[in-house]
Amino acid sequence: xxxxxxxxxxxxxxxxxxxxxxxxxxxxxxxxxxxxxxxxxxxxxxxxxxxxxxxxxxxxxxxxxxxxxxxxxxxxxxxxxxxxxxxxxxxxxxxxxxxxxxxxxxxxxxxxxxxxxxxxxxxxxxxxxxxxxxxxxxxxxxxxxxxxxxxxxxxxxxxxxxxxxxxxxxxxxxxxxxxxxxxxxxxxxxxxxxxxxxxxxxxxxxxxxxxxxxxxxxxxxxxxxxxxxxxxxxxxxxxxxxxxxxxxxxxxxxxxxxxxxxxxxxxxxxxxxxxxxxxxxxxxxxxxxxxxxxxxxxxxxxxxxxxxxxxxxxxxxxxxxxxxxxxxxxxxxxxxxxxxxxxxxxxxxxxxxxxxxxxxxxxxxxxxxxxxxxxxxxxxxxxxxxxxxxxxxxxxxxxxxxxxxxxxxxxxxxxxxxxxxxxxxxxxxxxxxxxxxxxxxxxxxxxxxxxxxxxxxxxxxxxxxxxxxxxxxxxxxxxxxxxxxxxxxxxxxxxxxxxxxxxxxxxxxxxxxxxxxxxxxxxxxxxxxxxxxxxxxxxxxxxxxxxxxxxxxxxxxxxxxxxxxxxxxxxxxxxxxxxxxxxxxxxxxxxxxxxxxxxxxxxxxxxxxxxxxxxxxxxxxxxxxxxxxxxxxxxxxxxxxxxxxxxxxxxxxxxxxxxxxxxxxxxxxxxxxxxxxxxxxxx
Amino acid sequence: xxxxxxxxxxxxxxxxxxxxxxxxxxxxxxxxxxxxxxxxxxxxxxxxxxxxxxxxxxxxxxxxxxxxxxxxxxxxxxxxxxxxxxxxxxxxxxxxxxxxxxxxxxxxxxxxxxxxxxxxxxxxxxxxxxxxxxxxxxxxxxxxxxxxxxxxxxxxxxxxxxxxxxxxxxxxxxxxxxxxxxxxxxxxxxxxxxxxxxxxxxxxxxxxxxxxxxxxxxxxxxxxxxxxxxxxxxxxxxxxxxxxxxxxxxxxxxxxxxxxxxxxxxxxxxxxxxxxxxxxxxxxxxxxxxxxxxxxxxxxxxx
Numbered sequence: 001x002x003x004x005x006x007x008x009x010x011x012x013x014x015x016x017x018x019x020x021x022x023x024x025x026x027x028x029x030x031x032x033x034x035x036x037x038x039x040x041x042x043x044x045x046x047x048x049x050x051x052x053x054x055x056x057x058x059x060x061x062x063x064x065x066x067x068x069x070x071x072x073x074x075x076x077x078x079x080x081x082x083x084x085x086x087x088x089x090x091x092x093x094x095x096x097x098x099x100x101x102x103x104x105x106x107x108x109x110x111x112x113x114x115x116x117x118x119x120x121x122x123x124x125x126x127x128x129x130x131x132x133x134x135x136x137x138x139x140x141x142x143x144x145x146x147x148x149x150x151x152x153x154x155x156x157x158x159x160x161x162x163x164x165x166x167x168x169x170x171x172x173x174x175x176x177x178x179x180x181x182x183x184x185x186x187x188x189x190x191x192x193x194x195x196x197x198x199x200x201x202x203x204x205x206x207x208x209x210x211x212x213x214x215x216x217x218x219x220x221x222x223x224x225x226x227x228x229x230x231x232x233x234x235x236x237x238x239x240x241x242x243x244x245x246x247x248x249x250x251x252x253x254x255x256x257x258x259x260x261x262x263x264x265x266x267x268x269x270x271x272x273x274x275x276x277x278x279x280x281x282x283x284x285x286x287x288x289x290x291x292x293x294x295x296x297x298x299x300x301x302x303x304x305x306x307x308x309x310x311x312x313x314x315x316x317x318x319x320x321x322x323x324x325x326x327x328x329x330x331x332x333x334x335x336x337x338x339x340x341x342x343x344x345x346x347x348x349x350x351x352x353x354x355x356x357x358x359x360x361x362x363x364x365x366x367x368x369x370x371x372x373x374x375x376x377x378x379x380x381x382x383x384x385x386x387x388x389x390x391x392x393x394x395x396x397x398x399x400x401x402x403x404x405x406x407x408x409x410x411x412x413x414x415x416x417x418x419x420x421x422x423x424x425x426x427x428x429x430x431x432x433x434x435x436x437x438x439x440x441x442x443x444x445x446x447x448x449x450x451x452x453x454x455x456x457x458x459x460x461x462x463x464x465x466x467x468x469x470x471x472x473x474x475x476x477x478x479x480x481x482x483x484x485x486x487x488x489x490x491x492x493x494x495x496x497x498x499x500x501x502x503x504x505x506x507x508x509x510x511x512x513x514x515x516x517x518x519x520x521x522x523x524x525x526x527x528x529x530x531x532x533x534x535x536x537x538x539x540x541x542x543x544x545x546x547x548x549x550x551x552x553x554x555x556x557x558x559x560x561x562x563x564x565x566x567x568x569x570x571x572x573x574x575x576x577x578x579x580x581x582x583x584x585x586x587x588x589x590x591x592x593x594x595x596x597x598x599x600x601x602x603x604x605x606x607x608x609x610x611x612x613x614x615x616x617x618x619x620x621x622x623x624x625x626x627x628x629x630x631x632x633x634x635x636x637x638x639x640x641x642x643x644x645x646x647x648x649x650x651x652x653x654x655x656x657x658x659x660x661x662x663x664x665x666x667x668x669x670x671x672x673x674x675x676x677x678x679x680x681x682x683x
Numbered sequence: 684x685x686x687x688x689x690x691x692x693x694x695x696x697x698x699x700x701x702x703x704x705x706x707x708x709x710x711x712x713x714x715x716x717x718x719x720x721x722x723x724x725x726x727x728x729x730x731x732x733x734x735x736x737x738x739x740x741x742x743x744x745x746x747x748x749x750x751x752x753x754x755x756x757x758x759x760x761x762x763x764x765x766x767x768x769x770x771x772x773x774x775x776x777x778x779x780x781x782x783x784x785x786x787x788x789x790x791x792x793x794x795x796x797x798x799x800x801x802x803x804x805x806x807x808x809x810x811x812x813x814x815x816x817x818x819x820x821x822x823x824x825x826x827x828x829x830x831x832x833x834x835x836x837x838x839x840x841x842x843x844x845x846x847x848x849x850x851x852x853x854x855x856x857x858x859x860x861x862x863x864x865x866x867x868x869x870x871x872x873x874x875x876x877x878x879x880x881x882x883x884x885x886x887x888x889x890x891x892x893x894x895x896x897x898x899x900x901x902x903x904x905x906x907x908x909x910x911x912x913x914x915x916x917x918x919x920x921x922x923x924x925x926x927x928x929x930x931x932x933x934x935x936x937x938x939x940x941x942x943x944x945x946x947x948x949x950x951x952x953x954x955x956x957x958x959x960x961x962x963x964x965x966x967x968x969x970x971x972x973x974x975x976x977x978x979x980x981x982x983x984x985x986x
Contacts, residue, residue, distance in 0.1 A: 012802075014802035139815075140814070140843070142831055143775070143776070143843055150815075152776065173842075174773075189783075189794075303798075304796075313795075315822075316823060316824060317822050323759065327759075
């Protein structure tokens with residue numbers, strides 16, 4: 001059994017693409033191995049900023065001959081198809097193929113034997129195919145070549161069983177090919193010259209000596225442990241950020257965490273600003289004091305071992321941060337000299353969307369909507385809601401949001417607090433973009449709820465009005481997120497909000513229903529249960545809708561529910577079958593059956609049970625107690641079963657009797673459908 | 684030859700970069716003599732990036748971004764500043780090593796500093812150009828842009844140029860440890876007349892900001908834009924891509940001034956950008972025709 005080692009050395013690969021590329025390389029090579037009939041024990045892929053590496057263990061030194069059948073065209077197919085088949089199978093004439101009856105006609109078959117041979121002979125082709133197929137999110141040409149890769153490819157290590165494979169990567173054009181070899185390079189700065197490697201163990205050891213940690217998980221660990229050590233010594237706590245850890249591990253081949261200090265002059269700037277400057281702009285880790293507040297230390301991860309122990313690097317990073325934060329502090333001090341209210345005129349100069357006017361016009365619409373919504377939010381003071389809605393976008397005109405656009409809302413909240421506006425107004429300004437995603441917090445204060453809902457509903461209604469509806473792949477104005485935000489705010493706060501009062505478009509309600517389905521599916525709710533409730537139509541109260549879904553799901557989960565569903569199905573099937581035969585029938589089935597025409601005890605029992613259920617149903621539905629409504633249905637089961645055992649519906653000689661019995665069955669259906677459309681339920 | 688001393692002032696930074704890239708085989712060109720928003724607009728980059736012919740060049744280019752004017756009051760922002768640009772086509776395999784060499788030359792010791800290549804894709808909507816590359820960080824500070832051109836003037840390149848752009852003022856602030864551009868030493872401290880960047884350019888920033896934001900005659904600029912556009916189209920028709928491209932640069936600068944004056948609405952803005960792009964595209968296409976034809980000497984039989 002032998003080992004295959006592949007390394008693709010390139011210029012710096014974007015951090016966000018590395019993990020995926022390593023996986024893709026592994027998948028493509030493994031698929032190639034399997035297709036070539038080569039078995040292996042294990043494959044592992046790694047990525048650093050400059051290289052993708054793959055090691056496959058347990059490959060055979062050679063593989064056996066593989067016999068493969070190819071089905072060709074039908075006997076008598078046009079010549080073109082026959083020629084294509086012959087070419088594909090590598091045959092010169094049909095004499096070499098055989099006829100075979102597949103049961104669906106006679107077809108040409110070719111039996112192609114692929115010669116086995118040394119594994120080393122198969123590998124170069126597999127590597128070549130994998131390189132061509134590897135799907136980088138963005139790739140480029142370089143030099144005078146025609147090949148594309150994420151950044152210029154520099155060398156290829158391809159070793160099988162310790163020997164260099166015969167092969168090369170041809171960048172095309174006038175460029176020299178990169179022959180497969182056994183040499184790579186170490187760290188860009190800390191290592192000089194070529195490194196010759198023998199196998200994977202040798203490769204990782206020599207890379208390590210050349211200041212490259214191949215395994216991203218290992219780099220992550222070094223960063224985390226190093227950062228925590230530095231923090232412990234500085235008596236602060238590292239704010240662990242998984243996404244940032246992954247990113248930073250993809251920016252360095254030799255991670256060296258260093259700790260720096262934020263100039264205390266900047267510590268009165270809002271912590272969110274400090275964190276964005278550090279994390280988003282500089283990829284630093286923030287730290288916290290023992291009381292949980294942001295500490296004035298940060299961890300930066302260098303990609304080198306500096307002669308002076310990193311003092312220059314820390315100093316440089318502190319300087320960059322100082323420059324960024326002095327901008328922030330300048331804005332923090334200047335912005336607060338102007339009241340949010342006095343910034344409103346500036347929003348007239350900010351275009352929101354060419355067809356939807358300025359931010360000022362949008363704010364006016366949001367405010368109007370927010371006040372209307374406030375009537376449905378218990379405890380929402382209309383005055384405060386209006387004030388918050390009018391001010392919610394004012395921070396877009398501040399210098400701070402100009403510099404830190406990702407802090408819109410958050411900055412408005414700080415400025416509102418420093419103006420000593422009512423706390424609920426400040427919170428609503430800070431909350432109104434939320435929730436920004438499934439994991440974001442959801443506003444819960446009454447004023448916040450009204451403004452956050454208005455912000456999203458306004459966007460939905462406005463973009464709908466100009467025909468900018470999301471399509472399968474395009475949602476440039478994040479309207480799906482807006483709709484999901486509305487759903488979460490309404491549901492999590494149990495708001496009784498009749499959505500239809502705020503828009504006219506029928507398909508917008510359908511859009512909400514669609515989002516709701518997606519959301520519930522993710523929570524494990526059966527899609528047919530959701531469909532059954534949605535099919536009632538016209539429901540725009542999400543809380544009531546969900547209560548129905550929940551009750552129905554739990555009812556169907558029980559024995560009684562499942563049995564009743566069978567009964568419902570039988571009743572509905574008979575009625576539907578008869579309706580199909582006689583188009584005029586449907587109209588005649590409405591209403592209660594004539595009691596005088598009920599002959600058999602079993603049908604009388606069903607009618608009585610139905611009347612019983614309806615009596616129980618009315619107050620239950622009025623009280624929105626859907627569980628009670630479902631429970632009432634359970635009583636229908638025994639009489640319906642007895643009915644189907646004893647009563648013949650389609651009595652051919654007595655049409656009035658038949659019609660009355662169909663009416664009875666129809667009534668079962670209608671009664672149950674008043675809670676959910678049971679016909680949508682799948683067994 | 685002993686290694687040259689590291690630069691101590693703004694002008695030595697430019698001289699050092701020129702020397703370094705000259706030694707790498709680059710032509711040292713002079714700035715293009717028209718107002719432009721970035722060094723990329725120089726014909727030595729935009730046009731030379733197209734076509735099959737090899738091209739190594741480097742130059743400093745004054746750049747004007749009227750909207751970035753701050754009347755000299757922001758220590759880190761200018762409406763007139765300098766870029767140093769090196770373009771190597773086709774991009775050589777060791778271009779990053781050469782770039783790192785230029786950092787050593789200007790006094791960034793990689794044994795002390797942390798150099799990173801952070802993903803940054805470049806796009807110029809007005810030039811219809813894009814490329815992939817990085818911003819280069821030194822101890823967390825962006826000191827250069829590095830781009831492999833993939834498309835210029837809406838045309839996919841034949842041969843890829845590697846473009847390196849140094850933002851000179853920012854780099855100098857880093858090298859000379861200054862918090863304000865205006866405090867940068869322009870020449871050596873031991874010169875007969877030592878001057879700072881502010882001594883040379885502060886008044887210019889104040890006056891030009893006032894011009895850009897308050898006094899530029901917008902009717903005239905709209906006329907200039909329209910005239911340049913018309914002239915550019917006419918010249919393209921006459922198969923004169925170089926003068927045509929100058930008119931494109933003129934239109935682009937008129938647009939930047941109008942934009943700074945705040946007289947172009949958001950929707951109009953997009954259409955102006957598209958108009959400039961159409962000009963750039965037409966010039967690039969006309970240029971490419973001249974590049975793919977045999978060179979004059981070759982036509983004379985020297986091929």
